[in-house]
Every structure is written in structure tokens, then in C-alpha cells.
Amino acid sequence: MPAHEEHDPAQKLHRIRHSLAHVLAQAMQRLRPGATLGFGPAIDDGFYYDFILPEPLADDDLPRLEELMREIIAEGQPFTQEELPGAEALARLEAMREPHKVEYARELLEKKGLATLGFYTNGPFVDMCEGPHVASTKELPRDAFKLHAIAGAYWRGDNDNAMMTRVYGWAFATKKELREYEQARAQALLRDHRKLGAELDLFTIDDEVGRGLALWLPNGAVLCDELEKLAREWEFAAGYQRVRTPHLTRGILYQKSGHLSLYKAAMYPPMKLDDEDTAVLVSEARRALPEGEAWDPELTGAYFLKPMNCPHHHRVFAARPRSYRQLPLRLAEYGMVYRYELSGSLQGLTRVRGMCMNDAHIYLTEDQIQAEFLRVMDLHRRYYDLFGFKDYFLRLSCWDPDDPKGREKYVNDPPAWERSQGYIRAAMQELGLPYEEVKGEAAFYGPKIDIQFKTVGMKEFTVSTNQLDFAVGKRMGLSYVDRDGLDKVPYIIHRAPLGTHERFVSFLIEHYGGAFPTWLAPVQALVLPLSEQFLPYAERVAEALRARQLRADVDRSDEKLGKKVRLGATRKIPILLVVGEKEQADERVTVRRYGIEEQRSLPLAALVEQVEGEVRARKHVRAWADLDAS
RNA sequence: GCUUGUGUAGCUCAACGGUAGAGCACAGCUUUCGUAAAGCUGAGGCUGUGGGUUCGAAUCCCACCACAAGCUCCA
Numbered sequence: 001m002p003a004h005e006e007h008d009p010a011q012k013l014h015r016i017r018h019s020l021a022h023v024l025a026q027a028m029q030r031l032r033p034g035a036t037l038g039f040g041p042a043i044d045d046g047f048y049y050d051f052i053l054p055e056p057l058a059d060d061d062l063p064r065l066e067e068l069m070r071e072i073i074a075e076g077q078p079f080t081q082e083e084l085p086g087a088e089a090l091a092r093l094e095a096m097r098e099p100h101k102v103e104y105a106r107e108l109l110e111k112k113g114l115a116t117l118g119f120y121t122n123g124p125f126v127d128m129c130e131g132p133h134v135a136s137t138k139e140l141p142r143d144a145f146k147l148h149a150i151a152g153a154y155w156r157g158d159n160d161n162a163m164m165t166r167v168y169g170w171a172f173a174t175k176k177e178l179r180e181y182e183q184a185r186a187q188a189l190l191r192d193h194r195k196l197g198a199e200l201d202l203f204t205i206d207d208e209v210g211r212g213l214a215l216w217l218p219n220g221a222v223l224c225d226e227l228e229k230l231a232r233e234w235e236f237a238a239g240y241q242r243v244r245t246p247h248l249t250r251g252i253l254y255q256k257s258g259h260l261s262l263y264k265a266a267m268y269p270p271m272k273l274d275d276e277d278t279a280v281l282v283s284e285a286r287r288a289l290p291e292g293e294a295w296d297p298e299l300t301g302a303y304f305l306k307p308m309n310c311p312h313h314h315r316v317f318a319a320r321p322r323s324y325r326q327l328p329l330r331l332a333e334y335g336m337v338y339r340y341e342l343s344g345s346l347q348g349l350t351r352v353r354g355m356c357m358n359d360a361h362i363y364l365t366e367d368q369i370q371a372e373f374l375r376v377m378d379l380h381r382r383y384y385d386l387f388g389f390k391d392y393f394l395r396l397s398c399w400d401p402d403d404p405k406g407r408e409k410y411v412n413d414p415p416a417w418e419r420s421q422g423y424i425r426a427a428m429q430e431l432g433l434p435y436e437e438v439k440g441e442a443a444f445y446g447p448k449i450d451i452q453f454k455t456v457g458m459k460e461f462t463v464s465t466n467q468l469d470f471a472v473g474k475r476m477g478l479s480y481v482d483r484d485g486l487d488k489v490p491y492i493i494h495r496a497p498l499g500t501h502e503r504f505v506s507f508l509i510e511h512y513g514g515a516f517p518t519w520l521a522p523v524q525a526l527v528l529p530l531s532e533q534f535l536p537y538a539e540r541v542a543e544a545l546r547a548r549q550l551r552a553d554v555d556r557s558d559e560k561l562g563k564k565v566r567l568g569a570t571r572k573i574p575i576l577l578v579v580g581e582k583e584q585a586d587e588r589v590t591v592r593r594y595g596i597e598e599q600r601s602l603p604l605a606a607l608v609e610q611v612e613g614e615v616r617a618r619k620h621v622r623a624w625a626d627l628d629a630s
Numbered sequence: 631g632c633u634u635g636u637g638u639a640g641c642u643c644a645a646c647g648g649u650a651g652a653g654c655a656c657a658g659c660u661u662u663c664g665u666a667a668a669g670c671u672g673a674g675g676c677u678g679u680g681g682g683u684u685c686g687a688a689u690c691c692c693a694c695c696a697c698a699a700g701c702u703c704c705a
Contacts, residue, residue: 048700056633056634057634058634058635059634059635148699149634149635149699149700150633150634150635150699150700151633151634151699151700151701152632152633152634152700152701152702153632153633153700153701153702154632154701154702157701157702158702159631159632159701159702159703163632163633163701164633164701165633165634166633166634166700166701168699168700194697194698198641199641205697207678207695207696211696265703266703266704337705339704339705341703341704342631342632342702342703342704343631344631344632344633344700344701344702344703345631345701345702345703345704346697347698350705351703351704351705352705355705357705358705441704450705457699461704461705462704462705463705464705465705496705499705500705502705503705504705528665530662530663530664530665531662531663531664532662532663533662558661558662559663559667559668560661560662560663560664560665560667560668561663561664561665562663562664562665562666562667562668563666563667563668564665564666565665565666566665566666566667567666567667568666569666570666576665578664578665580663580664581664582664590664590665592665599665
């Protein structure tokens, strides 16, 4: 290995983690003789190894595995490396009875064209592996790793393959770093939106309603309302028009849009009605569908919960003749959609089955694509600046021409895919923000820019999306009359900068740790009367705020001020207003702002004006100076 | 859907084969109070659901439901 790597801490840690994976595998072969191997890489916070086990593994086995690992470390086994020619390597793996390693070796030799394969040996353990590793197991920390989870994982990430048993470990260079990591993790989980959602009465998910179907409690509904208000204002300014569409739709629409052939797995099953004669619909569908496309006439007249708003907006577009003069035509709706997500993937508000989407569809000509795509990205950026998001990245999600399942996942029109991706690349270059290009993440109808966030649990999710659709306009028979008097098919941009209420709010909760800026806060100001005797004045203060549409309430409990302050702070209410004799006498309030040490006394009228101003400007006040500045 | 776990009062947890308990929250009373938890009293649980083992089950076993961490899939 090059000398400089020796001193690079990241490289060194990577070698430690990867070597620990091998130690884990050796320990597993002692604990479960006959275990065979999958992959065992280093990852962001440690390592894992995948196995096929003769006997299942339980959590109770992890301490024993750790013990065995420590023994192996104590033995000080040196790692030795060798390169074997392809045939010899295969023969060795066959002799080792490692079927998955053999499969992978074949692929490396045949598809990637490698001539030799590397093997690493430490003690009795041999693994086909690229390395690098530490020189000896004695370089591995004995107390800076911890096996923390057993999970199933499909061989090579394909659910048609065997499910292997994956053991995860955290690993660091020192015990102190491991402890710090565990503490930081526990700290982060205090911001988990599921925990805060319960503590702050934001939402609940109820078995009797259904898995993945969130109920917004009054406090959470305020967050949704404020987001909708924001979207309404900014979209209005950006030239969008609002529409409204129903939750239920006949199958014919999704047959024409392609959802029933390409998206059916994620749709709730059809509702069939006996008393409707759908013969006319069926013959219409037969005429409209592309030649040779398989379809089920039984579904044409059945009703579906809508998994996307697009087809409805397309019908709005088609409801009137359209001229090129109207383009780009921007139709917006916070629309509720339902998707039958796999039960195991549901997670709080982050992954649900019913969601309200900040949706809009923009119908445009080919030469308008680049400029409009940029305008949409700019809208995204302005939203993110408002919320102060910094920790996200952009992903250009492309189709994957080599995906064996591509025919079931993507509209089959390779030139259109390439052209559309070209437009997005050009727009992104003009935008000048870095992005990562990833194959196989496109929508079925076109490529998109996804904005990726991480939860406090470090799971990555798409929160916003900006998509270019070259396919569905044609399928749906959409057209506008162009300058030359001919009918043309519009391109369509699908965009959702604020994602869905469910996922977006889950990120907002975690981003702010539940301490929302005043404009978003469910309760913006809580008035704390010093004692019962000041209750009437407290009510007057709250009423003065409510008269300006500010969400104010009074703590009417029979508690001491200290308790009321504590409770108000625990609820992360941005503004607490203490009123007692002094305040009542001068028509003033004592203002205590969340997270700000200094309290100020203000005349009631000035307070109302101040809060009204900060809410109108959607300011995030973190210090009194933020207000003084304006 | 799959793998491995976890389900006890509204919340956080205890009881680990022998009569379900605490703190907070809730209700009543006392107190009327100046900046992060006043005091007393009370109510609240068929231990996720359904079976089984046992003289006896929150505790052991099975199935189902839900949740968590992963895999797959996705906003």
C-alpha cells in the first residue's frame, strides 16, 4: 500500500472496519460451522457481513460472537494477501464450498474481465477480497467495536435471491469514539419525529384507521395548513393556477396513463361496482391503448384510489382546447394520494400509505423545458433557504437501460430517455449546483431531479422531486394547437418541492427538533398569568393576538409560574408571555422567547405588532437581534 | 413481503412461574404564588389479540396484529 495511506485516518479506519468484518466471519465460522459467506464490507459507521447459516442466529448470540472476535484479535493473526489466476481462484472457492463467492468470482472474471482474484488469509480464515486490511489482527481495537443488529438481506440486493443473515457492527479507532458515536446517536434520536410527534401532539397513526394512514392532530394540522398557505402564495407568484380533483378514479384513466401497467403493485386494489355498465368505456379503452399492450378490461370501469395526481391534472388540461399561447400551463394542487407500500417499509410519517402531495404539472413545449425546469429548481431553492436546510443533496435519477426488469419499470423509448436526461443536465449545469447522477431511480415516465435528505436515524429519503415527462402526454392524447396550426403533444414537468405533508413535516420536525419558527408553531404564544387574579388580563392579551390571526392561548392551570414556564418551554412554544401585577397596570407583557436567555418587557400593542411582523415575514427568530434588525 | 427483535396505565419504566407497582400526566381539595416540577387525596391495567402448557402465566410455547432495526420498494 502507498506510504501516505498509512497516515490517512480515514483509510486506516476503513482498513480496521474491513478487517473486523473478516474477524466477524471467522468468529461466525467457529460459532456456526458450515456458515457460508456473502459480502462483508466496511460501511459508514462500521462493517457488516452476510452469511447463509445452518442454524438461525438470535440477538443473544451477539455477545458470544463479540467474545470470539476478541479472542481472534488477541491471537494476533497476520493478514497475508495473494493473487490467484482465475481458474485457480475458482477451484479454491469451490473447494472452500462457498457458492456465493464462486458466483461473484465468475462474474468478476467473465463480465468484468479480471485476470486474477485477490485472497486474504488471517489465521484459519480465507476470503476472496480486494482488501486492504491491517497487517495483523492485533492492530484491531478490542473495545471499540460492537455488534448491534441482525437483519435479513437479499444476496446482491435482489429480492429474487436467497435471504442471507447480516450481522452489523459499529467500529471506531478508539473506545472513546465508539462511546461518543453511541451517545450522539441517542441524542439524535431524541429529535425523531415519531417521538416528538407524540410529545407535541402533532399526529397519530391508529390501527383502526389503517397502517401508514396518519391522523393529523390539531397541532399537526396547523403545520400542514401553514405549508399549504406558503405554497399557495409562492405558486401564485410563480404563475401557477390551482385545481382540485377527487380521490377516486376509474381504471380507464390509469390504463391510458400507463399506471395500471407500470405502477399497479403500488396501487390499492380495485373497487368493482356491479350496477355500472362499462361496455362503452371498455371499447374506448381498447381504441386508446397502444398497440399490443396487455390490459384487463375488468379493471376499466372499476374504481381506484389515486396513487398520483398526474392523470387528473392531464384531464384538466384536456378538458379545454389549448393553445401554445397558454404554455407553460401550470396546474397545482395539494392532492391526497394513496399507495400500497410494503408493510415492512412503513415508518412514522416518513413512509406512509396515504399522503398529501405538493403537486403541480406544468405543460410546455420542448423549447420551454430548460428555462421552466430552472424556474422550478429555483422555487425549490427558495423554499430550502426559508427553512434553512443545508444538509441535502441533489440526485439526477436516470433510467437504467441495462435493467433486466426495465420493460416492467420504464416507458420503452430509449431516444426520448436520452434526450430528456440531456435537457435536465443542461438545466442543472446552468443552475450550477452539484448533483449526483444515479441510474435506475427514474420515474416510469421520465428522468428527474430528486432532493435527498437523511432522517435523524441516518436513513436517506427523497423529500422533493422535479421530473420531466416525455411519455404520458402522448399516451393520454394531450395536445395543444401550435403557432403553425398543428396539434402538438406537450412535455410535462411534475414537481413537488414541498414533497408530501407527511414526509416534509417529518423532516421539519427533525430539522427544528420540534422548536418551530413562530410562523409554523402550532401555538405561537402562550400567556402565563402569575395567578388566577390576572387571568382576565391574560385572556385579553391572548384575544389581542388572536384578533390578528395569531395562535395564542392562556395557561389557565392552578400552578406556580415556574411550573408554567417549564411546561411552555417543554412544549417548545416560541413565545411565552408572563403577566402579573406590573404588566396589568401598564398594559404590558414580559416576553420570554424559546431558546433566548434575555427577557423583555413590551407594551401589548408593540408585542402584537412584533409577532405579526415576524409571522408575515416567516422569520426564524433565534435572538432578539433578529427582530431588532427589521 | 422477507430477516431479527419488542409489545405492561395517556407517557417513561418496574415486577422475569405464585395476589400487577412507581414517577409524570389526569380529577378533586389545600395553596394565589414573579421565571424550568408546591402539598394531600383519588381515579386509571382482562399485561397487543386469540389459543396452548401449568395447580397457577405479564412471565413458557404457537398463531395473528402492531411497532422498531435492516433488506427490497418508494414522495
